[in-house]
Each structure stands twice: as C-alpha cells, then as structure tokens.
Amino acid sequence: MKIGMSHGAGGEVMQNLISDIILKNIKNKRVNGGVGLDDLDDGASIPLGDLEIVLSTDGHTVDPLFFPGGDIGKLSIAGTVNDIAVMGAKPLAITNGMVIREGFPADDLETIVKSMDAVCQETGVSIITGDTKVMEQGKLDEMIITTTGIGVVNKGEIKRDSSLKVGDKIILSGSVGDHGMALMSYREGFGFDTDLQSDVAPIWEIVEKALAIGGVTSMKDPTRGGLANALNEIANKSGVGLLVEEDKIPLKEPVIAVSEMLGIDPYEVANEGKVIIGVEKELADETLSAIRKTRYGAQAQIIGEVTEDNHVILETSLGGKRILEAPIADPVPRVC
Amino acid sequence: MKIGMSHGAGGEVMQNLISDIILKNIKNKRVNGGVGLDDLDDGASIPLGDLEIVLSTDGHTVDPLFFPGGDIGKLSIAGTVNDIAVMGAKPLAITNGMVIREGFPADDLETIVKSMDAVCQETGVSIITGDTKVMEQGKLDEMIITTTGIGVVNKGEIKRDSSLKVGDKIILSGSVGDHGMALMSYREGFGFDTDLQSDVAPIWEIVEKALAIGGVTSMKDPTRGGLANALNEIANKSGVGLLVEEDKIPLKEPVIAVSEMLGIDPYEVANEGKVIIGVEKELADETLSAIRKTRYGAQAQIIGEVTEDNHVILETSLGGKRILEAPIADPVPRVC
Ligand SMILES: Nc1ncnc2c1ncn2[C@@H]1O[C@H](COP(=O)(O)OP(=O)(O)OP(=O)(O)O)[C@@H](O)[C@H]1O
Ligand SMILES: Nc1ncnc2c1ncn2[C@@H]1O[C@H](COP(=O)(O)OP(=O)(O)OP(=O)(O)O)[C@@H](O)[C@H]1O
Ligand SMILES: [Mg+2]
Ligand SMILES: [Mg+2]
Ligand SMILES: [Mg+2]
Ligand SMILES: [Mg+2]
Ligand SMILES: [Mg+2]
Ligand SMILES: [Mg+2]
Numbered sequence: 001m002k003i004g005m006s007h008g009a010g011g012e013v014m015q016n017l018i019s020d021i022i023l024k025n026i027k028n029k030r031v032n033g034g035v036g037l038d039d040l041d042d043g044a045s046i047p048l049g050d051l052e053i054v055l056s057t058d059g060h061t062v063d064p065l066f067f068p069g070g071d072i073g074k075l076s077i078a079g080t081v082n083d084i085a086v087m088g089a090k091p092l093a094i095t096n097g098m099v100i101r102e103g104f105p106a107d108d109l110e111t112i113v114k115s116m117d118a119v120c121q122e123t124g125v126s127i128i129t130g131d132t133k134v135m136e137q138g139k140l141d142e143m144i145i146t147t148t149g150i151g152v153v154n155k156g157e158i159k160r161d162s163s164l165k166v167g168d169k170i171i172l173s174g175s176v177g178d179h180g181m182a183l184m185s186y187r188e189g190f191g192f193d194t195d196l197q198s199d200v201a202p203i204w205e206i207v208e209k210a211l212a213i214g215g216v217t218s219m220k221d222p223t224r225g226g227l228a229n230a231l232n233e234i235a236n237k238s239g240v241g242l243l244v245e246e247d248k249i250p251l252k253e254p255v256i257a258v259s260e261m262l263g264i265d266p267y268e269v270a271n272e273g274k275v276i277i278g279v280e281k282e283l284a285d286e287t288l289s290a291i292r293k294t295r296y297g298a299q300a301q302i303i304g305e306v307t308e309d310n311h312v313i314l315e316t317s318l319g320g321k322r323i324l325e326a327p328i329a330d331p332v333p334r335v336c
Numbered sequence: 337m338k339i340g341m342s343h344g345a346g347g348e349v350m351q352n353l354i355s356d357i358i359l360k361n362i363k364n365k366r367v368n369g370g371v372g373l374d375d376l377d378d379g380a381s382i383p384l385g386d387l388e389i390v391l392s393t394d395g396h397t398v399d400p401l402f403f404p405g406g407d408i409g410k411l412s413i414a415g416t417v418n419d420i421a422v423m424g425a426k427p428l429a430i431t432n433g434m435v436i437r438e439g440f441p442a443d444d445l446e447t448i449v450k451s452m453d454a455v456c457q458e459t460g461v462s463i464i465t466g467d468t469k470v471m472e473q474g475k476l477d478e479m480i481i482t483t484t485g486i487g488v489v490n491k492g493e494i495k496r497d498s499s500l501k502v503g504d505k506i507i508l509s510g511s512v513g514d515h516g517m518a519l520m521s522y523r524e525g526f527g528f529d530t531d532l533q534s535d536v537a538p539i540w541e542i543v544e545k546a547l548a549i550g551g552v553t554s555m556k557d558p559t560r561g562g563l564a565n566a567l568n569e570i571a572n573k574s575g576v577g578l579l580v581e582e583d584k585i586p587l588k589e590p591v592i593a594v595s596e597m598l599g600i601d602p603y604e605v606a607n608e609g610k611v612i613i614g615v616e617k618e619l620a621d622e623t624l625s626a627i628r629k630t631r632y633g634a635q636a637q638i639i640g641e642v643t644e645d646n647h648v649i650l651e652t653s654l655g656g657k658r659i660l661e662a663p664i665a666d667p668v669p670r671v672c
Contacts, residue, residue, distance in 0.1 A: 001442040008436065008470030018468060021442060022432075025449040028462035031429045036464050044464035046429060046486065049385050057431035057484055058467045093367045093382060095393035096358075097433070097482040100344065106337040106357060113361045126364035128372050128380035131394045131482075132354060134344025135670065141475035146433040146467075146482035148393055150382065334471065 009329035010224020010270070015040075035087070040237075041161050042083040042220060043149075052155050056083035057148040063334040065112070065142050068182050069198030072145055073115030075272060078202045079223070079336060080149035081123050085207040086219040086275060088159030089151030091123060096130035097146040102137045112145075123202045125149070159211075162237035163218045168306040169284035170242060171277040173206050173291060174199065174299040175250035176227045177259060180269025180332040185258045196254040199296075201273030206297045209290040215283025220276050224330045228267040230276055231312045232326035238278075241309025244324070247317045248303040268327040270335040278306065345665035346560020346606070351376075371423070376573075377497050378419040378556060379485075388491050392419035393484040399670040401448070401478055404518045405534030408481055409451030411608060414538045415559070415672060416485035417459050421543040422555040422611060424495030425487030427459060432466035433482040438473045448481075459538045461485070495547075498573035499554045504642040505620035506578060507613040509542050509627060510535065510635040511586035512563045513595060516605025516668040521594045532590040535632075537609030542633045545626040551619025556612050560666045564603040566612055567648045568662035574614075577645025580660070583653045584639040604663040606671040614642065 006013040023029070023038055030036025034045035034052060043056030060076045070078075077094060084091040096116070100109065120127060178199040185196050203221065210216050218238065222230035227249070235242045251266060259266040273296055279287045284302055291297035307313075312324040342349040359365070359374055366372025370381035370388060379392030396412045406414075413430060420427040432452070436445065456463060514535040521532050539557065546552050554574065558566035563585070571578045587602060595602040609632055615623045620638055627633035643649075648660040 003436050003438060003440040003442060003445065003470055005438050005470050005472065008468055014468060017442075018466075021446050022449055022466065022468075025446060026453050026456070026463050028453075028456050028460070030464055031462050034464070036462070037466070041465075044429070044431075046464070048387065048389075048488070051384065053384075053389060053486070055429070055431055055484075055486060056465055057433045057482070059433040059435045059469045059480075059482060061435055061469045061471055093380070093391070095380075095391055095484050097393045097395040097484070099395045099397055099480055099482075100339050102339060102341050104339040106339060106353075109339065110357050110361060113358055117362050117364075120362070120364050124364070126367050126372070127362050128366055128370070128382070129377075129392055130354075130358065130373070132344055132350060132358075133395045133397045133670075133672075134339055134341050135397050135477060136341065139477035141471060144395075144435055144480060144482075146393070146395060146435075146480075146484075148391070148431050148433070148482075148484035150389070150391060150486070152384070334469075336469075 005333050006329035011229060011327045011329040013329050042086050045158055047155055050155050051152050052158050054084050054087045054089035054151040056080060059144060059146040060336055061144050061334055062336055067186055067198055070200040071112055071115050073112035074119055075200050075336060076145040076147045077116045077119040078200050079272060080147040081202040081204055082221045084149040084151035085204040086221050088157055089153040091125045091149055091151045091204055093126045093128045093150050095148045096127050099133045099144045101140040101142055102134055104143060119202055123204050159216060159219050161218055161220045161234050164234055164238035164240050164278040164306045165217055166240055166306050166308050167281050168217050168278040169281055169302050170304045171279055171288055172301055172303045173275045173297050175252045176271055177255040177266030177269050179272040180335050181255045181258045183335050184262060184332045196258060199271055199273035201296045203273060203275045203296060205294045206275055206291050209294055210277055210287050213283050213287045213290055215280035215287055216277055218278040222271045222274055222276055223336060224270050225327050226268045226270060228324050229326045235312050241307040242304055242312045243307050244304035244314050246314045248301045250299045250301055264331050269332050270330060341669050342665035347565060347663045347665040349665050378422045381494055383491055386491055387488050388494050390420050390423045390425035390487040392416060395480060395482040396672055397480050397670055398672055403522055403534055406536040407448055407451050409448035410455055411536050411672060412481040412483045413452045413455035414536050416483040417538040417540055418557045420485040420487035421540040422557050424493055425489040427461045427485055427487040427540055429462045429464045429486050431484045432463050435469045435480045437476045437478055438470055440479060455538055459540050495552060495555050497554055497556045497570050500570055500574035500576050500614040500642045501553055502576055502642050502644050503617050504553050504614040505617055505638050506640045507615055507624055508637055508639045509611045509633045511588045512607055513591040513602030513605050515608040516671050517591045517594045519671050520598060520668045532594060535607055535609035537632045539609060539611045539632060541630045542611055542627050545630055546613055546623050549619050549623045549626055551616035551623055552613055554614040558607045558610055558612055559672060560606050561663050562604045562606060564660050565662045571648050577643040578640055578648045579643050580640035580650050582650045584637045586635045586637060600667050605668050606666060
C-alpha cells in the first residue's frame with residue numbers, strides 16, 4: 001500500500017491508517033492512567049498531583065500559507081489552542097517546530113511569526129521553545145509548522161469526546177464550512193475579493209465561559225472532515241445518537257453559494273474556529289447565552305440533542321430526516 | 337533576505353535568524369517564571385506545584401530516512417528524549433506529528449513507527465498523541481516527523497546550559513562526529529558497507545546515573561554544529577572558558593578517515609547519542625565511573641575543565657593550544 005492524500009484528510013481512511021499502522025505498533029500509549037493514544041481524543045493527558053496536564057499536537061501544511069481570513073501562523077496557534085481547550089484545559093504554552101523551504105522570504109516568515117504572536121497574546125499563551133529546520137528548494141512546498149500545546153485542568157475535570165449522555169443538548173458555536181470553502185474558492189481563483197473568509201480563531205474564551213456554567217459533558221472542534229465527522233465521532237465514541245435540526249446549523253450565504261457551485265458539502269469541510277459542545281439539558285440555555293457573549297460565539301445555536309439511537313440524524317423543518325454520515329475523507333485537501 | 341540552508345544548520349546563522357525574526361516578534365515567552373524562549377536552552381519549563389514540567393520539540397528532516405545505524409523514527413524519539421534529559425528531567429511522553437508525502441510506502445511507515453516504539457520501550461516513554469498530514473507528490477521529500485517531549489523534574493533541580501562553574505570538569509559521554517560523518521559518507525556513496533554508523537541513541541540512562549551522584553552543574557547534547565557548537569554555547573552562556581585536552585576527545589578511526597577524505601571537521605558535525613556534562617571537580621571521577629557502566633557511556637572521558645577564560649581552548653598532548661570556534665553552520669545539511 002502507498003499513502004494517499006485521503007490518509008491525511010481526517011476521515012475514515014485516516015482513522016484506519018492510524019489504527020493499522022500507528023496504534024498497532026506502539027506499546028506504551030499512556031502515562032499515569034491519563035488519556036492516551038488509543039483514546040484518539042483531541043489530545044492526551046498526564047495526571048500529576050491534583051492536576052491533569054493536557055498535550056496536543058498538529059502539523060500545519062495549509063496551502064496557500066496566506067488565505068482569506070488568516071495565515072499558517074494564526075492557524076497553527078489557534079488550532080492547537082482549540083484542541084487543548086476542547087479537552088477542558090486552560091492552554092498555557094506552545095512549542096513551535098518550523099520546517100522552511102530554502103529561498104523562503106524572511107519577510108513572510110516575520111509576518112507569520114507576528115500572526116502567531118497575535119493569537120498568543122489574545123489567548124494568554126506563551127511560545128516557550130521551538131525548532132527550525134530548512135529543506136532544499138524543490139524538497140518542500142513553502143513551510144510546515146508543527147505546534148504542540150500544553151494546558152492544565154483540575155484532576156477529574158477533563159472533558160472527553162466520548163462522554164455525551166442521552167438528553168444532552170448540542171451547542172454549535174457558529175457557522176460551519178467557512179474555512180474549507182474559503183480555501184477552496186481562493187484556490188479556484190476567486191482570490192481575496194470575496195465575502196468568504198476562514199473562521200480561524202481561538203475558541204478558548206467560548207469554552208471557558210461554557211465550562212463556568214457547569215453543564216458541559218463533551219466537546220470537539222470540527223476541523224478536518226467538518227461538522228459531519230465531528231458529530232459522528234462524538235456520537236460513536238459516546239455510544240449514542242444525535243438528532244440535529246438542520247435549520248439551526250448556521251451557514252453563511254457565500255458558503256452555500258460556493259458549496260453549490262463546486263459541489264462540495266459544507267458539513268464535510270474543515271472549520272478552524274468552531275466548537276461543538278454537549279451540555280446537560282437543564283443548563284443548555286444558560287450556557288448558550290454565555291457563549292453568545294463571547295467574541296467568536298455570537299452566532300451559537302443549540303442545534304440538537306443526544307438520543308438513544310446510534311446515528312446522527314438531520315431533521316429539516318418540514319420533518320424530513322436523513323442520516324448524516326462521516327466522510328471517507330475531507331473533500332478539500334491541505335486545509336490545515 | 338531569503339532563508340538559506342545555513343538558517344537551519346545549528347550555528348551562528350541560525351541563532352541570528354531565531355533572535356532577529358522569532359524572539360523579536362513574540363511577546364509571551366515563558367510561563368510561571370520557568371525557562372522560556374529567550375533562554376534558548378534545549379527546552380523550556382513550566383513550574384507547577386513542587387514540580388517543573390519540561391518541554392522540548394524538534395522537527396526531523398533527515399535525508400535519507402534510513403541511514404547506517406538508524407532511521408528517522410529512532411532519531412525523532414532519541415533526539416527528543418535527549419533534549420528533555422539534558423534539562424535534568426525524566427522523559428515521560430512524546431507527541432508524534434507526521435507529515436508524509438503522497439505515495440510513500442506504508443511498509444516504510446510501519447518500519448519507522450516500529451523504530452519509534454523500540455526507543456520508547458527502551459527509555460520508558462509513551463507516545464500519547466499525534467497528528468498525520470499528507471502532502472502531494474513533488475511537494476515534500478519523503479516525510480517529516482516533529483516530536484515534542486514532556487518530562488518532569490523536582491522544582492529547583494532543573495539543569496541549565498548556562499550554569500557551568502569555574503573548576504568544574506567536563507565529561508563527554510563518547511566519540512564525536514559519528515552521526516554527521518555516517519550520513520555524509522553514506523550520501524557520498526559509501527553505502528551501508530562501512531564501519532561508520534550513526535550514534536543515534538537515547539542518553540537518558542547516562543544522565544540519570546550522572547544526576548544520582550549529585551555533582552552535575554550543566555548539560556547539553558552536541559547535535560547540529562557538533563561538539564564545537566555545544567562547547568561554545570555552554571561556555572558562553574555560563575560566562576566561562578573551557579580548557580579541553582584534545583587527546584581525550586574520543587574519535588573513531590573511520591570518522592577520522594572520512595573527515596580527512598571529505599575535508600569536514602568532525603567536531604562541527606552532529607551527534608545524536610552523546611551528552612556533554614559539567615560536573616563539580618570533587619565528584620567528576622565518581623560520575624565518570626557511573627556513566628561508563630551505562631549502555632551508551634562506556635567510552636566516556638573527562639575531556640577538560642572550566643576556566644576563567646572566555647574561549648574554548650583545545651590543548652594537544654604536545655602542549656599546542658588553539659581556540660575552538662563555534663561553526664557558522666553545520667557543514668553537513670539535513671542530518672536530523
Ligand atoms: N501520527 C500519529 N501518531 C500518533 N497518533 C496520531 C497520529 N495521527 C493522529 N493521531 C491521533 O489520532 C487522533 C485523531 O487525530 P486528528 O489529527 O484527526 O485530531 P485533531 O487534531 O483533533 O484534528 P485536526 O488534525 O483535523 O485538527 C488523535 O487522538 C491523535 O492523537
Ligand atoms: N522556530 C523556533 N521558534 C521558537 N524557538 C526556536 C525556534 N527554533 C529554535 N528555537 C529555539 O532556539 C534554541 C536552539 O534550538 P536548537 O534546535 O538548536 O536546539 P536543540 O534542539 O537542542 O538542537 P537540535 O535541533 O540540533 O537537536 C532552542 O532554545 C529553541 O527553543
Ligand atoms: Mg480536534
Ligand atoms: Mg487539531
Ligand atoms: Mg532543535
Ligand atoms: Mg539540544
Ligand atoms: Mg534537539
Ligand atoms: Mg490533528
């Protein structure tokens with residue numbers, strides 16, 4: 001077998017690769033009984049004293065590096081902050097591994113570092129260590145940034161992507177499809193002159209406010225594979241079903257337009273500034289109000305609820321129902 | 337300015353890039369008063385309760401992926417274990433960020449993952465989370481692995497690369513130049529049929545045994561830029577000089593042969609299984625004995641001592657002295 005693009009595209013094909021080649025061949029998968037490799041959560045944890053240390057890593061290969069709404073610098077910090085946040089941990093610090101193509105303009109590198117710094121300042125995280133490698137012309141397309149984040153949470157308060165309970169409400173923090181569609185339409189030549197922008201943003205503030213209400217059961221950031229992948233993952237791992245009111249899922253006009261034009265499902269493409277939150281029914285409205293007051297949560301919606309079923313069902317306002325499947329692979333490559 | 341190969345080659349040129357473009361543009365550089373970005377140590381730290389959490393990251397772009405003595409999998413785990421170890425921390429876990437070229441053979445990926453696993457088992461560390469991305473044919477040369485390690489040390493017991501004291505002895509754990517020269521000679525076409533092998537190995541056992549004696553003041557792994565770079569770094573950062581007996585520096589016969597043939601200084605090329613340890617004079621012999629009993633420390637030597645000077649001086653057995661300068665850049669590219 002040879003590695004294909006879909007092995008890096010956040011769907012079923014990637015999951016199989018990770019199970020068959022990575023999990024199978026690694027013996028030591030966790031530390032101190034924390035969240036480990038085979039939990040396949042957004043990150044992992046190491047219990048230490050009264051705290052649990054949370055770690056998460058992502059390599060960023062986005063093409064192009066500068067896209068409508070952001071760049072690889074903003075993406076790398078926000079993406080890592082978000083994976084720490086959805087574990088329920090406060091992000092503290094990030095490590096910055098850069099691999100750069102020989103001949104890359106130093107000015108662009110500086111712009112990217114400044115973007116990283118801006119998100120760090122916004123979220124109160126620090127870049128504490130890093131690494132720089134250079135590859136010859138022709139051996140690497142521009143640059144790759146691999147960020148690893150560390151966060152902390154009180155022992156026992158970690159949030160897993162497998163702990164939805166029947167009856168919980170599902171909150172989505174805003175519109176979906178923006179990031180994948182913005183990249184796709186830019187690549188198709190629509191350029192920066194469009195209303196379509198990536199949603200790339202750190203969602204820690206949303207999570208922090210939601211956690212403070214006390215009813216959060218489970219969270220996930222719907223990145224590669226989009227809403228469809230993330231909803232199926234949290235439902236499957238929790239052993240539950242979801243009933244989602246399709247009309248409640250926020251979708252921007254230009255996202256709908258481009259998705260129809262290109263024949264790409266906006267539910268299957270990556271988001272980079274959104275979070276799906278499962279909340280106890282009684283605290284759902286209060287949690288929603290708190291989220292709506294945050295910088296990136298104004299459009300948040302309760303989109304559905306957790307059922308005893310074992311599928312993710314979309315229901316239209318006319319009562320039509322269909323199963324929302326997880327994609328085999330994200331239809332837009334190299335988005336993050 | 338454009339990025340050149342020397343910007344990723346572990347010498348003065350890389351240090352300037354990091355200062356001018358990275359440090360200058362990042363505001364939040366440390367957490368809780370721990371070791372931070374502008375300390376430019378082998379990793380960073382976050383004090384938490386009675387402990388200090390140590391983090392370090394390295395991107396691995398070694399060419400070729402499989403080389404005499406190891407492969408990128410072994411290199412990525414050993415390299416990260418070693419940076420955590422030289423901070424005086426016990427390595428606990430590693431994150432595994434992989435970026436793979438489309439078309440890469442799945443069998444090779446499996447071999448690499450097994451190599452990672454072997455070093456993890458040897459050192460008792462776990463791989464707890466990771467990420468997988470794929471880039472199109474022609475956009476990436478084979479694969480890049482970025483590993484981030486986490487370790488712990490009691491508060492106040494962290495070892496810095498800037499804390500040598502005048503009078504300390506300098507221990508080198510074994511021969512230098514093996515990794516860089518093995519790669520170079522392999523690339524020159526000498527193939528695997530040579531005595532020259534990379535030294536890639538985890539040095540945590542050496543460090544653990546040395547720390548137990550109680551006299552360690554400072555450590556560093558002499559990777560890119562080799563012994564010359566590492567000795568100059570620890571001396572400069574500590575504000576001291578070093579007097580090194582050149583005859584005590586272990587050098588293997590084939591390393592000498594190849595370095596003469598290719599005109600490359602074995603002190604300036606990368607090692608991947610060595611450590612330089614500063615030790616209080618009184619405990620130097622005991623520390624050396626302990627190190628010599630470890631798997632990778634049998635050839636360890638006391639190579640010199642810390643002086644009030646501000647240079648690294650090499651002294652031959654005939655009494656000739658010369659200054660050992662830090663290289664502008666490691667003469668062998670893409671070694672780690
Ligand atoms: N190369 C790898 N080695 C070890 N674990 C991996 C590797 N690739 C992925 N994983 C694990 O698989 C799971 C899914 O990874 P994935 O990257 O999809 O999560 P994510 O970071 O939340 O999503 P995204 O990368 O789209 O932001 C995670 O638990 C991750 O730790
Ligand atoms: N892109 C970067 N962002 C932030 N810090 C960086 C970056 N590149 C290097 N650094 C910092 O510069 C210092 C030197 O890095 P370097 O990679 O040489 O250390 P090392 O990992 O010990 O050596 P090697 O990479 O050869 O194994 C470290 O403190 C590192 O944190
Ligand atoms: Mg995630
Ligand atoms: Mg992620
Ligand atoms: Mg490094
Ligand atoms: Mg180091
Ligand atoms: Mg290193
Ligand atoms: Mg990921």
